[in-house]
Amino acid sequence: MDVKTGLFYLFAAVLLFAAFRVITSRNPVYAALYLVLAFFQASAIWLLLRAEFLAISLVLVYVGAVMVLFLFVVMMLDINVDALRQGFWKHFPLAAGVGALIALEMAAVLMGGFRLAEPRRPMATGPETSNTMELGKLLYTNYLYPLEIAAVILLVAIVAAIALTLRTRKDSKYVNPSDQVRVKARDRVRIVQMPVTRAAQPVADEVPATGETKA
Template identity: 65%
Template structure:
């Protein structure tokens, strides 16, 4: 057994163990960290298969972005695991049956995938980088599947945005479009007023007459 084969078995064992711990860990944070370990092990296996571009993409995209988002969401939500585990054994037979069916389907598909004829070597493939060969295969032989996957990802992105755009009555928010349309005349009105207002002066006879009438009434 050479070094490459030994490393393949080591990384494969770590990948299987971390994948098993993802679904059996009691803490969601630990499950996410085991998933990160599974991604690293899978990228190491791809490096042994001389698929450097896929290995680097797996580390950058999933480990560097997706798993950080998973950890952020899990730690922010503060999920109550006791409520999630209620009724686990009640639904375990149905879930086990579905898992066995999916495993058999994956085994059937993978078995058919191994029985493929040897591909014809591309002329000059020894001097072409691995990433360029992958791009040539994707955009020539697998162009329609790539376009279909792009459409599905676009639909999923639009659906995610539509699901999050829900109006809540208990949250106050600002409308940036209305703030941009605001003008000074709509928010402030300037009124010119005199600083001091003079009272009109009354004659002396008019001011003493009511007092004389009041004195006569008392008499």
Template identity: 75%
Template sequence: MDVRTFLFYLFSVVLLFAAFRVITARNPVYAALFLVLTFFQAAGIWMLLRAEFLAISLVLVYVGAVMVLFLFVVMMLDINVDALRAGFWKHFPLAATIGALIALEMAAVLMGGFRPTEEPRALPGAAAAAQAGVQYSNTKELGKLLYSEYLFPLEIAAVILLVGIIAAIALTLRHRKDSKHFDPALAVRVRASDRLQVIKVPPTRPAEPAAAAAATGETKA
């Protein structure tokens, strides 16, 4: 067994263990951390398959952005796990049926084999480079193919992501009637003279004529 085969089996075993712990961990924070470990092992397997772009994309996008966001959301929401597990056995038959159906479909695909009916399509320049014995860059060839033949779907995906970003910002900035908020910039710029006004009041002042006359009449009576 060479080093490449050993690393493949090592990454595969750790990936299967981490994926199993994702669905069996009682703490959602631990489940999210095991999912991060699963992504790292999948990235390692892709590196062994010389798919460097997919491996780096998996680490940067899913581990560096999506899973970190999930982890912060789970930690901030303080989810009550006992309330989520209240109806577990009630929905278990339906979940078991769907899981068995998916397992049968995967078994049918695996038993059928991976023998394609036609030759797989190679990246532009990959076949020529392989015949010439020259090493080529998967990332470079993928970039050429992505920005030439698949440029229109790429632009559509970029517009969809832009709409999602704008929608998230709009939902964040939306003011609710039942929530109190303040501007931190105004709180920092506040001065004592704007909030407190000192009024000088004399210690004594003469009585008004009408009030003095009324008081004198009451005294005489």
């Protein structure tokens, strides 16, 4: 076994351990950190496969942006995990069935990819070949329709997120920025003319019934 094979088994073992801890960790922050570790191991495996662009994209996009945002949201919201676990065993059969279906679909796709077949478009090889350029050509020729479908799904998700954000909440006060810009001084301050007041006249001290002077 050479060094490359040993590194592959090492990265794969750490990747499996991190992925297992993602779904078994009780703390969502720890689960997110284990997911970051899994992303790093996957990028290292892609480096071994000479897919530098995919490895760097995984680190920059998922580790540098998505997971940092996820950690920020989780730590800011302070989610009550105990309340989320109350219906775990109630929905476990449905979740297990969906997971088994996804596993079977992935196995069917992977087994079909392992078959020896001639590629529809041969990949160029050589020291002067850029794998990023070849990946772009492959995406926009053989996988153009799946790429467009994925782009439409992401667009729908963005529109849905914006629509959920713009909902009017009943527990918060909303101020229209355009009304603040168009406001004028006379709308804010009103001067009222009032009659001039006179100073109060001093009142003589009342004498109590006992005849003593009030102090």
